[in-house]
Amino acid sequence: MNVEAAAPVKPHIRISRVSKTFKGRKGDVHALSDIDLTIGRGEFVSVVGPSGCGKSTLLMLLSGLTPYSLGKIEVGEKLISSPNSDVGIVFQQDVLLEWRSALQNVLIQAEIRKAPLEAARERARELLKMVSLQDFENAYPKELSGGMRQRVSICRALLHKPPLLLMDEPFGALDAMTRDQLQLDLLRLCADNAMTVFFITHSISEAVFLSDRVVVMSPRPGRVERIIDIDLPRPRRLAMREDLKFTAYTRELTEIFKGLGVFREEV
Amino acid sequence: MNVEAAAPVKPHIRISRVSKTFKGRKGDVHALSDIDLTIGRGEFVSVVGPSGCGKSTLLMLLSGLTPYSLGKIEVGEKLISSPNSDVGIVFQQDVLLEWRSALQNVLIQAEIRKAPLEAARERARELLKMVSLQDFENAYPKELSGGMRQRVSICRALLHKPPLLLMDEPFGALDAMTRDQLQLDLLRLCADNAMTVFFITHSISEAVFLSDRVVVMSPRPGRVERIIDIDLPRPRRLAMREDLKFTAYTRELTEIFKGLGVFREEV
């Protein structure tokens, strides 16, 4: 079933036969099995798959934050065996530092990287404005709604214009409108900065709308079930979602999903 | 603009002119303004609105966990002025106790309520099976994926068959298929137990699919912008989402949303 799509020109990420097993008290959990995936430089790849199939785990392996059990991951020319700091990550849980205001939470990225602070502050303000949080720069995480916290963590990941962006359901807590807006903003930023994006989502239409390729993962142990090339023109426009081609893609993905047997019969 | 839909027969919840202001270091945040809403017994009401508009705040007021600044909230015949324990709540962040396994996290509901433990364990197992976590009963929260954690917290809220269910984006971290499945399961449980449900979501189609009425809130300070009666037959079937009536509702809601001006012009 593994239909590998045409390999992109300049590979940025190369995942070869990677497996991951979590050792548990009551036996091991086999989270990822034999993953093969190559992502080109500047490519936007989305990952969809049922809950618990190993998407977040794969993202953590890519970032070098968790070690893999078998196989090989290369990012750029580098073999990943320790944390890779040349990335921006949006974690599934917004990991905000509760002792810092929204603005300071974004700025930590610059502080740690020893980037010039004044310019960073400028950019952080712009990013917060982009996600409509200009009025909450000084609010502490406790004083923010779930969606607001998530938006702060997105700004943090974007601050330093990383060459590789890893996003774990970044828009999950946002309403449809804000989400549409941020999707467009994200695409613009990617185009401007030639970022490679590894994007986990639960929304098939979001995946289709944003991506060059969509990876469908099968449930435990997570495998790459199928990779779909999305052949839609760029820049993407919201109106494209009404296109037949677009709906064809979403339908195809939905069918693959259903084929995974995740879905029980209707009761 | 406030178009109050036909009042339901037996009111379960009565919210009258409720406002909520958070006192902050740098001035106050006016989160909710002058909310009026009546929810009938056994009714399924969804709330949609832009991120940060006060949905979670309203839920917290309803549960009595946060005090309101002005107005009156009655649940049943009781004026809410202290925590109401006759509910099941799914919080926006899954609040799992990290020292308890998935099963024990569900069972805490029964332990606190001093319900017979054997029966509760039986039911907890069923619920975990319903959300496909039968293999993870003994896993600790740290060992679960984001979507799995959320599913555990849903089971916890349902364990004691509460007359009133308050859910804050309960399916936000779930893939489309699991989500569909759980929507159906939830509707079945509601019908079986005559539960009243207050349901916050970011998905307009989810709101339409599940609800008797959909409340649209406007951004800060949160107000009730519009209430839409969803006149679709019950039990709902997934196929209904292809109905013209269904799409008409989602379109209407999308238009209202756009009218709120949340949406910036496309860039």
Place this chain on the structure above:
Amino acid sequence: MATITEAAPPAHPLRLSLRVLGNISPAFWTLVLLVVLWELAVQINQVPVYILPAPSRVAAEIIDYWPRLMINAGVTVSEILIGFGCAIAVGVPLAVLVTYSRVAERAIYPLIVASQTIPKVAIAPLLMAWFGYGLTPKIVIVVLLSFFPIVINSVVGLKASSAEMLYLAQSMGATPWQTFWKFRLPQALPYIFAGLKLATVLAVIGAVVAEFIGADRGLGYVIVVAGSSFNIARQFAAIIVISAIGMVFFVIIELLERLVVPWKNTAVVASE
């Protein structure tokens, strides 16, 4: 049934300090009550002064002996402050070492524990032999007594950082120093402050005990000398000044905590 209260907004530092000072009052009244009871107990039972002097008698002694009490208090306070400072300077880095290095944890930790269980009074001759008879052995004793809670609590605090937060730090390429300074330390502050509070009282005790063993000034010395000449009222006067120093010190650390860890002073859910 539980009741709900509004989360108190964090106030301006100055307003805060004032509020904290205001907060002392219930304790003050308890204290007054205790003193009155003590006075009555002594008066009614005719307790002789060499057993337990009445507060009035102690107060008279404090007033009488005020100038010399203050001079000696100055000595004790400076020992406490220097010793406490050194305890922090020793304790926090040690905690960092133990947190970051498993080997250090296993090799050093048990020895620190052992060092704590040694009665300082018993090894006084050693300390005197090594550090002479001046200020140094007192500082050493203060440090030995007070650095332990700083270490233990700092270790627990520094280990309390969530895995997610450390992942975040690593993804930014944070150096160990940055991870410590920007992520672990702020997270650990509530624990560290609990340790500092414990350390304050131990520092006070340490200074006094050190002065018991060999000193020619300080409040501990006053207690010994007053005791040997059976001046119990003066002993109590000195003890009360010591307690006051300890309390002031403790309150200062608490004020500092409120200034340094303001984000903790929100969200209060009081259950009845």
Place this chain on the structure above:
Amino acid sequence: MATITEAAPPAHPLRLSLRVLGNISPAFWTLVLLVVLWELAVQINQVPVYILPAPSRVAAEIIDYWPRLMINAGVTVSEILIGFGCAIAVGVPLAVLVTYSRVAERAIYPLIVASQTIPKVAIAPLLMAWFGYGLTPKIVIVVLLSFFPIVINSVVGLKASSAEMLYLAQSMGATPWQTFWKFRLPQALPYIFAGLKLATVLAVIGAVVAEFIGADRGLGYVIVVAGSSFNIARQFAAIIVISAIGMVFFVIIELLERLVVPWKNTAVVASE
């Protein structure tokens, strides 16, 4: 650069204890090293026994005096255990009171602090007058010395519960007792255990100090008696037995922690 390690899986209690025992070894080797250095220092510098007896000399004394050391150790250990038990029985409820009642916090807390800064040795005659010369005053001193870290750390721990968690508890109609028992306490355990560890060493010190003042048995008494006849080697023998007791006690509490708070022993991210 930081490196990544696999999260260690929580092991079976028995395996755990074995591992912990295994873990002691680095400390053991450091100890051996220290003892060797000590022996060499004494031999080379010809340090007289009245300053610092050589470990060989102390070891000989321990062996020589073993039966009586054990008898006295038994006395001291029982004082420590009873006192420590009482300290927990006093400290934890006090912490609960302070956590739940703002008034208690303001009224009692400062007095507890004050009680800590009073040098116990100085008020020993009072304690003797109140509690006689038997076991009671020793227990009282142990409790007075060791309950404070239990209180302070328990308060910090009980206050560490997140607002969300307390909301959850309230939404289930949890009684204050249930909230305490099922939500706050498990959350507070790491803090409480840090407090208990501090308390162990203070309990040991407390027992020894109490035996200094008025006792005719126990290791503190042995130290005093040996001191009075200038038997420094025997003093050190007793000190070493005391330290050993303290360490064993500390390790027991740590083992207990690993059994009671197993969910903490996961996810280790070591940074170099």
Place this chain on the structure above:
Amino acid sequence: QELTPVTVRLAFLAGGIDAPFFVALGKGYFEEEGLDVEIIDGDGSTGTIQAVGNGSVQLGNAGLGALVQASAAADFDNITAVFGLVQKDPSAIIALEGSGITEPKDIEGKRFATEAGNLSDGMITAFAEVNGIDMDTVEIIITDSYQQALLRGDADFINGWANPDGDHVAAFSPIEEPILFADHGVNLLGSSVIVRKDWLAEHEELVRGYLRALTKAHADVQADPQEALEYFMQARPDADAEAIAQEIEVMEKYRHTASTEGKPFGYVDLADLELTISLLETYADVEPGEITPDEVYTDAYLPAAE
């Protein structure tokens, strides 16, 4: 016969000088007098006076000088001594051999290590003044480990008991003959049996019996020091037997002053007591005339001389 329970607190940690107490206990002399005695160790006269004063013990050993000073300082007159145990003060200047300190005058310009509490009772000053020593030339080091300070050479002399403190030092390094204060015009009466006057009034016969038992035991100690040591070690197994044996031997010489030499054990000479009081009046803040000998001592309970 019903025994009366009595707790006795020694002045210091039990030492050879307390041997009569343990012999009386071990041989049942106290029981013969109707007493059930428990002996507890002390940590100085102050503590014992307090313990007797507040009734936590009935009988105690405390320095008569200390009793005078305490009565004045804390303003009480309800405790009296009834029996002198140590009358010649063993306090002495102790210096290492070769230090050149053999006469009181020799301490001038030297370094002096002592405990804080020891310094404040005024007897050093008294010793200096009586012997024309300029204390301003003496450098004082205050430390509890004064013996070590002397041995290490941090100090030239210390003030301690000629026995056993002097013996302890001598065990490591030979010392000059200790310069006893008592031999140089300054004798503060030492340990005596003290009791609260109200309790005494109710238990006169018991106290007489107690003192009889002590006297009898003291005679036994002198007759058979080895046996006394055995009784002692039975009661205080952690004590250093060798040291105790030596103490039993040498401490006897401090039982009497020159003026009570040949008098029965326990007898206190009025002139000695007056000297003690006057020394304290001159050097230790005791108001002249505030304490009279009969306030702090009575000979009414001494056993009839045999």
